[in-house]
Amino acid sequence: MLDYLDPILLARIQFAFTISFHIIFPAFTIGLASFLAVTEWRWLATGKEVYRDIYKFWVKIFAVAFGMGVVSGVVMSYQFGTNWSIFSDKTANVLGPLLGFEVLTAFFLEASFLGIMLFGWGRVSPRMHFVSTCIVAVGTLISAFWILSANSWMQTPQGFEIMADGRLMPTNWLEVIFNPSFPYRFVHMVIAAYLTTAFVVGGVGAFYLWNKRHIPQARIMLGMAVIMAALVAPTQLFVGHMHGENTMHHQPAKVAAMEGNWEHTNNAPLYLFGWPDQKAEETKYGITIPGGASWVLTGDVNGEIPNLKSFAPENRPPVAWVFWSFRVMVGLGMLMILIGAVSAFQYFRRKLFESRWLHGWWMLMMPSGFVALLAGWFVTEIGRQPWTAYGVIRTAESVSPAILGPQVAWSLLAFVVMYTFVFGAGSYYILKLIGKGIPAANDKEQYYGHGIEASVIESTAPQGDKNV
Amino acid sequence: MFDFSTIVDLPLIWGLLIATAIFVYVLLDGFDLGIGIIFPFAPSDKCRDRMMNSIAPFWDGNETWLVLGGGGLFAAFPLAYSILMPAFYMPIIMMLLGLILRGVAFEFRFKASDKSRHIWDKAFHFGSLSAAFCQGVILGAFVQGVEVEGRNFSGGPFDWATGFSMMTGIAVVCGYILLGSTWLVMKTEDVTMEWSRRVASYVLGFVGVFMALVSIAMPLMNDQIQIFWFSTPNIFFLLPIPLITAGLFGLIWYDLYHKKAEYRPFLASIGVFLMGYIGLGISIFPWLIPFKYTIWDATASGPGLSLMLVGVVPLLPLILGYTGYCYYIFRGKSSNEHMY
Numbered sequence: 001m002l003d004y005l006d007p008i009l010l011a012r013i014q015f016a017f018t019i020s021f022h023i024i025f026p027a028f029t030i031g032l033a034s035f036l037a038v039t040e041w042r043w044l045a046t047g048k049e050v051y052r053d054i055y056k057f058w059v060k061i062f063a064v065a066f067g068m069g070v071v072s073g074v075v076m077s078y079q080f081g082t083n084w085s086i087f088s089d090k091t092a093n094v095l096g097p098l099l100g101f102e103v104l105t106a107f108f109l110e111a112s113f114l115g116i117m118l119f120g121w122g123r124v125s126p127r128m129h130f131v132s133t134c135i136v137a138v139g140t141l142i143s144a145f146w147i148l149s150a151n152s153w154m155q156t157p158q159g160f161e162i163m164a165d166g167r168l169m170p171t172n173w174l175e176v177i178f179n180p181s182f183p184y185r186f187v188h189m190v191i192a193a194y195l196t197t198a199f200v201v202g203g204v205g206a207f208y209l210w211n212k213r214h215i216p217q218a219r220i221m222l223g224m225a226v227i228m229a230a231l232v233a234p235t236q237l238f239v240g241h242m243h244g245e246n247t248m249h250h251q252p253a254k255v256a257a258m259e260g261n262w263e264h265t266n267n268a269p270l271y272l273f274g275w276p277d278q279k280a281e282e283t284k285y286g287i288t289i290p291g292g293a294s295w296v297l298t299g300d301v302n303g304e305i306p307n308l309k310s311f312a313p314e315n316r317p318p319v320a321w322v323f324w325s326f327r328v329m330v331g332l333g334m335l336m337i338l339i340g341a342v343s344a345f346q347y348f349r350r351k352l353f354e355s356r357w358l359h360g361w362w363m364l365m366m367p368s369g370f371v372a373l374l375a376g377w378f379v380t381e382i383g384r385q386p387w388t389a390y391g392v393i394r395t396a397e398s399v400s401p402a403i404l405g406p407q408v409a410w411s412l413l414a415f416v417v418m419y420t421f422v423f424g425a426g427s428y429y430i431l432k433l434i435g436k437g438i439p440a441a442n443d444k445e446q447y448y449g450h451g452i453e454a455s456v457i458e459s460t461a462p463q464g465d466k467n468v
Numbered sequence: 469m470f471d472f473s474t475i476v477d478l479p480l481i482w483g484l485l486i487a488t489a490i491f492v493y494v495l496l497d498g499f500d501l502g503i504g505i506i507f508p509f510a511p512s513d514k515c516r517d518r519m520m521n522s523i524a525p526f527w528d529g530n531e532t533w534l535v536l537g538g539g540g541l542f543a544a545f546p547l548a549y550s551i552l553m554p555a556f557y558m559p560i561i562m563m564l565l566g567l568i569l570r571g572v573a574f575e576f577r578f579k580a581s582d583k584s585r586h587i588w589d590k591a592f593h594f595g596s597l598s599a600a601f602c603q604g605v606i607l608g609a610f611v612q613g614v615e616v617e618g619r620n621f622s623g624g625p626f627d628w629a630t631g632f633s634m635m636t637g638i639a640v641v642c643g644y645i646l647l648g649s650t651w652l653v654m655k656t657e658d659v660t661m662e663w664s665r666r667v668a669s670y671v672l673g674f675v676g677v678f679m680a681l682v683s684i685a686m687p688l689m690n691d692q693i694q695i696f697w698f699s700t701p702n703i704f705f706l707l708p709i710p711l712i713t714a715g716l717f718g719l720i721w722y723d724l725y726h727k728k729a730e731y732r733p734f735l736a737s738i739g740v741f742l743m744g745y746i747g748l749g750i751s752i753f754p755w756l757i758p759f760k761y762t763i764w765d766a767t768a769s770g771p772g773l774s775l776m777l778v779g780v781v782p783l784l785p786l787i788l789g790y791t792g793y794c795y796y797i798f799r800g801k802s803s804n805e806h807m808y
Contacts, residue, residue, distance in 0.1 A: 060579075063575050063578075064575045064576070064579065066528075067528075067571060067572055067574060067575040068572060070528055070531065070571060071567060071568040071571035071572055072568070073535070074531065074534060074535055074538075074564060074567055074568075074571075075564050075568070077535050077538040077539050077542075078538050078553060078560055078564060080542060080549075080553075081538070081542065081549045081550060081552070081553025081554070082553045082554060082557050082560055082561070085549075085550035085551070085553055085554050085620070085621070086550065086620075088542060088546060088549055088550045088553075089546050089547060089549075089550040089619055092542055092543060092546030092549065092550075092768055092772075093546065093768050093769045093771075093772045094772070096539075096542050096543025096544070096546060096768060096772055096776075097543055097772050097775050097776050097779075099539045099542065099543060100536075100539055100540060100542075100543040100544075100776050100779070101776070101779055102539070103532065103535050103536045103539045103540075104536070104779055104780065104783045104784070104787065105779075105783065107532045107535055107536075108529065108532050108536075108787045108790075108791070109790075111528040111529040111531075111532045112529045112787075112790050112791055112793075112794045113790070113794075114528055115524075115525030115526060115528065115529065115794050115797075115798070116525070116794060116797060118524075118525070119524060119525040119798065120525070120797055120798075123797050123798065124797060169769050169771070170769070170771050170772060173771075173775060400550075400553075400554040400620075400621075401554075401620045401621075401622075406625075407557055407558070407625055411557070411558075411561045414561065414565060415565075418565050418568060418569070422568055422569065422572050425572070425576055426572060426575075426576070429575075429576060429579040429580070432579070433579065
């Protein structure tokens with residue numbers, strides 16, 4: 001049992017736990033911010049109140065999700081130092097500016113204009129309000145740009161030299177920022193965020209159609225989600241494939257683990273199912289398509305793909321985690337493509353909004369984006385092991401020296417308890433908002449209110465109880 | 469690779485920039501943490517709604533300065549970051565947990581039913597209190613210095629817990645209450661404003677006592693600081709700092725007592741914080757890990773600092789500009805009502 005108090009493992013679990021919780025919210029808000037911008041634009045362009053209803057409904061959910069993203073994100077910027085101080089000291093000269101630019105170019109932008117977006121209605125013109133929504137949406141994308149650049153550098157580091165004392169010094173910023181895996185990871189992640197949001201919005205639309213509530217708004221929500229699913233989900237398959245090819249060139253051990261491929265072979269099979277056994281160095285109980293992995297990765301059933309045995313055991317990632325996370329991600333992605341195609345087909349038959357069985361599927365798929373997104377991050381992060389900066393710094397050499405097991409253990413426990421409580425409550429409030437539905441259309445004055453009853457108010461307006 | 473290190477003193481510039489970012493954080497999150505601390509003691513629920521509404525559009529931006537402080541330290545002074553974070557492990561985690569609780573309380577309080585709202589009122593209070601106290605503890609422990617071996621922290625997990633750091637913890641709580649209550653004098657009316665005036669006058673004395681205690685303790689703890697402050701001619705140049713501070717205290721007391729000025733107590737409280745911060749800053753300068761590493765020892769490499777400087781020069785004024793714009797949009801008294 002005491003072996004499990006290994007500080008490195010605890011620090012890794014703590015990082016995995018806090019980052020997994022965190023990424024759910026930014027991923028959702030990246031998609032939702034763009035969705036809100038589009039909705040508000042449609043409203044300003046057409047004057048149709050149905051768009052205003054949709055905006056007003058989702059902006060409340062956006063506020064809850066954004067708040068949770070902010071507070072779980074502050075933790076990340078300090079955890080580098082508390083648990084991974086050696087890594088921080090070694091890589092700060094390269095990664096520091098990237099994270100610094102994220103704060104300067106994105107975080108302040110998002111945080112400041114979020115205030116106007118939530119509370120500014122009636123204080124700024126509709127046009128300025130729309131501009132604020134757009135700024136927040138662009139801010140989320142800028143933020144994704146920098147953090148994915150930093151993460152991708154850890155996967156495919158370049159543009160630096162190693163000093164005598166082991167610290168890394170940058171030699172070319174463009175090489176650092178636009179490292180080989182960055183463009184693929186950035187596009188893959190942004191699309192994933194859009195798809196995640198699309199399946200949530202579509203699921204809520206389907207839920208209202210199922211219950212025969214808010215039909216006009218629900219049709220638009222589901223309709224917009226179907227467009228995303230039908231067009232973007234197949235695009236994601238293509239982008240993911242390109243990303244995989246890129247990984248094969250730069251991080252072959254990760255691809256070998258994803259495919260569960262141990263032996264040097266031409267004609268590597270594609271495992272639909274299997275149980276990679278790290279000790280026995282084989283993938284057991286395989287159900288395979290012969291030559292499948294070779295064909296997918298090289299375009300030739302007799303192509304050669306990376307194999308795990310060509311890496312020393314201490315340089316291999318935990319294979320089963322990578323192997324299974326990859327299958328979860330791809331499986332859900334395929335399901336998304338299928339549902340998008342079926343929904344588009346039903347739309348052209350003019351039956352999309354009447355097919356209850358399909359609405360049931362959309363409701364079931366609501367969490368699918370989050371699961372697929374986390375599974376994808378598991379593939380890429382666990383697949384990077386045993387390195388923090390691939391091939392340069394080992395995970396075991398990154399952890400803070402003064403951190404003893406007990407310190408990491410109690411703080412991990414505290415994070416688990418706190419996150420369960422806080423984010424459990426957050427999810428509950430989001431579900432409650434969805435259940436409560438879109439407020440009646442005659443409440444127009446209060447429409448953009450956000451606050452206890454609504455928002456902060458103009459000082460010149462008549463105020464109820466002056467003696468408060 | 470461009471590098472300005474031969475032209476300008478990059479560590480000095482970045483030291484000033486980070487110090488400024490931390491000061492802006494202390495001011496901005498200071499007033500909203502302070503409001504969280506006094507939140508449960510407000511006379512009515514309507515007062516609490518007003519208090520919350522007066523900071524709801526700003527808290528997120530305010531907290532971003534803390535991320536800039538942490539991220540900036542990582543980027544500009546990685547050695548200090550990787551020594552101080554493990555050294556203050558426990559107070560930092562407690563601060564983060566507190567910030568999580570009080571941060572989500574804003575949105576959750578708006579969404580909660582009347583029956584469960586009290587949970588988030590408490591979360592807001594205890595979260596703000598623990599964040600403020602931990603920040604004070606970290607400040608005190610930082611000033612006292614940490615054990616270092618090579619490029620790593622080498623002390624124990626409870627080194628930060630000293631009598632002095634406990635005192636600075638309470639001192640920061642009182643300071644934030646002063647900022648928060650004078651903010652409310654500026655941003656609210658009637659009962660809430662009256663009550664905030666009373667809170668501010670009550671806490672003003674405590675802030676004065678703690679500032680005096682820290683000013684006495686610092687030179688006693690360290691000879692260098694003692695020599696710096698009390699040798700001639702330094703003492704004459706430095707004398708304005710305590711004198712201005714005393715003047716500002718008098719001004720706040722006068723305004724609160726005469727119940728006229730509504731903006732000035734908050735501005736004067738900012739002045740008090742500025743004087744305290746300058747006093748601390750010049751006592752410690754140029755140490756970044758006090759009495760072990762200076763800002764020049766702990767600095768990041770020239771290319772990184774140069775790149776970020778190129779970014780900061782246009783971006784920081786821009787950020788201050790639109791932050792100011794947001795405060796301008798939400799100017800005037802806040803209300804608990806939802807009609808306009």
